[in-house]
Amino acid sequence: MPYITSQNAAITADRNWLISKQYDSRWSPSERARLKDITKRYKLSWNGNTRRVPWNALLERVDIIPGSMVATMAAAESGWGTSKLARSNNNLFGMKCVKGRCTNAPGKVKGYSQFESVKDSVSAYVVNLNTHPAYSSFRKSRAQLRKADQEVTASTMIHKLKGYSTKGQSYNNYLFAMYQDNQRLIAAHM
Numbered sequence: 001m002p003y004i005t006s007q008n009a010a011i012t013a014d015r016n017w018l019i020s021k022q023y024d025s026r027w028s029p030s031e032r033a034r035l036k037d038i039t040k041r042y043k044l045s046w047n048g049n050t051r052r053v054p055w056n057a058l059l060e061r062v063d064i065i066p067g068s069m070v071a072t073m074a075a076a077e078s079g080w081g082t083s084k085l086a087r088s089n090n091n092l093f094g095m096k097c098v099k100g101r102c103t104n105a106p107g108k109v110k111g112y113s114q115f116e117s118v119k120d121s122v123s124a125y126v127v128n129l130n131t132h133p134a135y136s137s138f139r140k141s142r143a144q145l146r147k148a149d150q151e152v153t154a155s156t157m158i159h160k161l162k163g164y165s166t167k168g169q170s171y172n173n174y175l176f177a178m179y180q181d182n183q184r185l186i187a188a189h190m
Contacts, residue, residue, distance in 0.1 A: 032050065041127070042062055043131040089112055097114070
């Protein structure tokens with residue numbers, strides 16, 4: 001939970017900074033560098049022209065994933081951290097590695113991403129949801145909530161997660177039931 005909280009705090013800081021800069025006409029070199037870094041981390045192209053910043057795409061990607069949703073998915077995907085994938089690869093989310101980039105170290109689960117730490121696993125999961133084309137509808141739904149001035153919550157966003165599992169909507173229903181059954185437990189650790 002501390003990793004999820006710190007990840008969301010860093011995202012919120014970047015998001016708030018972006019919102020504060022959105023209508024500025026003057027940019028210092030360090031501000032340009034920060035924007036360049038953010039666009040790179042969120043896999044968006046930007047040519048450096050501060051008059052042509054992809055604001056909508058940026059604000060759609062630079063946003064939090066509700067902590068209790070992250071915790072629920074980690075619990076669901078890793079059997080509450082007991083799966084071989086979680087123990088051997090520090091992979092709490094069942095994230096597969098990209099072909100050609102898989103390292104098959106002894107004692108690791110082949111075909112799945114390997115992380116140095118649980119913190120790295122959480123970070124990779126958040127980056128994945130915020131950048132991968134498969135989750136663009138998730139990001140669009142989150143952006144619509146923001147525009148309507150509604151809170152981005154686990155209960156809302158779990159149902160917006162398309163394409164994470166081959167089981168489709170039944171997976172989302174399973175996650176939502178798991179979230180509801182363990183809401184107090186997850187909240188106690190946030």
